[in-house]
Amino acid sequence: FHEAQLSGYDPASFVLAIKYGYSVQQSRPHVPGYPGFYLMWKGIEYLTFLAPHEVILVANLIFLLSAILLMYRAAIRLFDERTAFLAAALLISNPLLLYFACTTELYVYDAAFSAFLIVLLLVPPRRFETMLYFLYGLLGAFRLSSVILTFPVVLMVLYLRYRRTKTFRFIAADFLAVILGTLAWLIPFINTIGGWQNFIGVLRGAAYLPVTLAQNLSTFLPYHVWMLNILLIAIAWNRKKIWLRLHSPDERYIVLALLIVVPGLFFALKYYAKGYALLYLAPIALLGACLMIRNKRRTLWAVSAIAINLLIFFAVPFQEPSARSVLNYTNRSMSERWSTSLWSCTSFYAPTLAHLRRNDRA
Numbered sequence: 578f579h580e581a582q583l584s585g586y587d588p589a590s591f592v593l594a595i596k597y598g599y600s601v602q603q604s605r606p607h608v609p610g611y612p613g614f615y616l617m618w619k620g621i622e623y624l625t626f627l628a629p630h631e632v633i634l635v636a637n638l639i640f641l642l643s644a645i646l647l648m649y650r651a652a653i654r655l656f657d658e659r660t661a662f663l664a665a666a667l668l669i670s671n672p673l674l675l676y677f678a679c680t681t682e683l684y685v686y687d688a689a690f691s692a693f694l695i696v697l698l699l700v701p702p703r704r705f706e707t708m709l710y711f712l713y714g715l716l717g718a719f720r721l722s723s724v725i726l727t728f729p730v731v732l733m734v735l736y737l738r739y740r741r742t743k744t745f746r747f748i749a750a751d752f753l754a755v756i757l758g759t760l761a762w763l764i765p766f767i768n769t770i771g772g773w774q775n776f777i778g779v780l781r782g783a784a785y786l787p788v789t790l791a792q793n794l795s796t797f798l799p800y801h802v803w804m805l806n807i808l809l810i811a812i813a814w815n816r817k818k819i820w821l822r823l824h825s826p827d828e829r830y831i832v833l834a835l836l837i838v839v840p841g842l843f844f845a846l847k848y849y850a851k852g853y854a855l856l857y858l859a860p861i862a863l864l865g866a867c868l869m870i871r872n873k874r875r876t877l878w879a880v881s882a883i884a885i886n887l888l889i890f891f892a893v894p895f896q897e898p899s900a901r902s903v904l905n906y907t908n909r910s911m912s913e914r915w916s917t918s919l920w921s922c923t924s925f926y927a928p929t930l931a932h933l934r935r936n937d938r939a
Contacts, residue, residue: 714758
């Protein structure tokens with residue numbers, strides 16, 4: 578079901594980087610540069626001899642499979658096998674994940690990253706815990722924003738562990754591992770792009786977010802309605818039970834909730850685009866599975882959730898927006914602005930197979 582043609586400016590910049598060499602200054606790829614992705618793509622190209630477009634699709638397939646396996650491993654250690662199976666099923670069937678796994682955008686990586694975070698913060702293998710924190714810092718070479726937006730939760734978990742164990746040495750080792758992991762890619766990256774001043778310029782370019790709160794919410798809300806769909810009903814139906822869980826001393830639910838809320842607040846209030854919400858898909862899928870498994874009608878909830886996920890991706894048609902939708906909002910009536918928002922939800926913002934096919938035809 579993957580796309581047959583490049584789907585936009587960003588994927589085109591990735592392909593140019595693979596074909597003609599790495600240069601952030603010439604948007605190969607665009608800022609902030611994604612050096613980790615570039616090295617991975619070149620490795621896949623060297624091993625498979627695939628064209629650049631297919632190389633990126635293969636990388637996204639690797640991230641997709643990693644997300645499923647990490648999700649299952651984390652859930653089975655945190656809860657039980659039934660919860661783990663349902664969480665993995667909710668994750669893989671999610672229309673937002675299916676859509677971006679089929680494109681040459683990078684957001685499917687964040688689904689794997691979110692599952693990795695659950696392993697890191699809640700069920701790390703004791704022998705490799707410090708190495709996982711080093712890897713967390715190293716993953717900034719892929720999407721630095723994902724590390725920055727989740728770092729407050731990492732600090733909180735380290736602090737809670739210190740309060741529980743009163744052992745500073747291991748906490749300090751994990752924190753230092755994050756710093757060393759970051760420096761391991763950041764120093765070569767700064768050197769590659771020509772020094773500290775160029776790096777500051779890259780950060781400024783990546784941080785330029787020219788949208789109002791209303792404009793941002795008009796993008797944020799449709800994507801989350803598509804992603805959550807029936808889970809929104811389950812949350813409303815079980816709101817009292819959820820409130821009690823979040824007020825319990827159980828660290829599992831607190832950490833999973835914070836992995837959603839902390840980056841989610843930034844996306845809602847500051848800036849949101851495309852598949853950013855995949856950064857917290859794994860904790861959403863896991864909490865959703867916990868909610869359904871503990872319900873008397875758990876089979877009905879589970880089957881309905883997976884079926885609706887798949888129907889959204891495979892069955893929702895693409896709605897062609899009117900030509901007037903491209904006009905400035907001052908040149909459209911209130912009713913036209915509302916209809917434009919509705920068409921955007923079922924066209925440009927729709928994580929559907931019909932949208933992929935429409936992009937290919939365009």
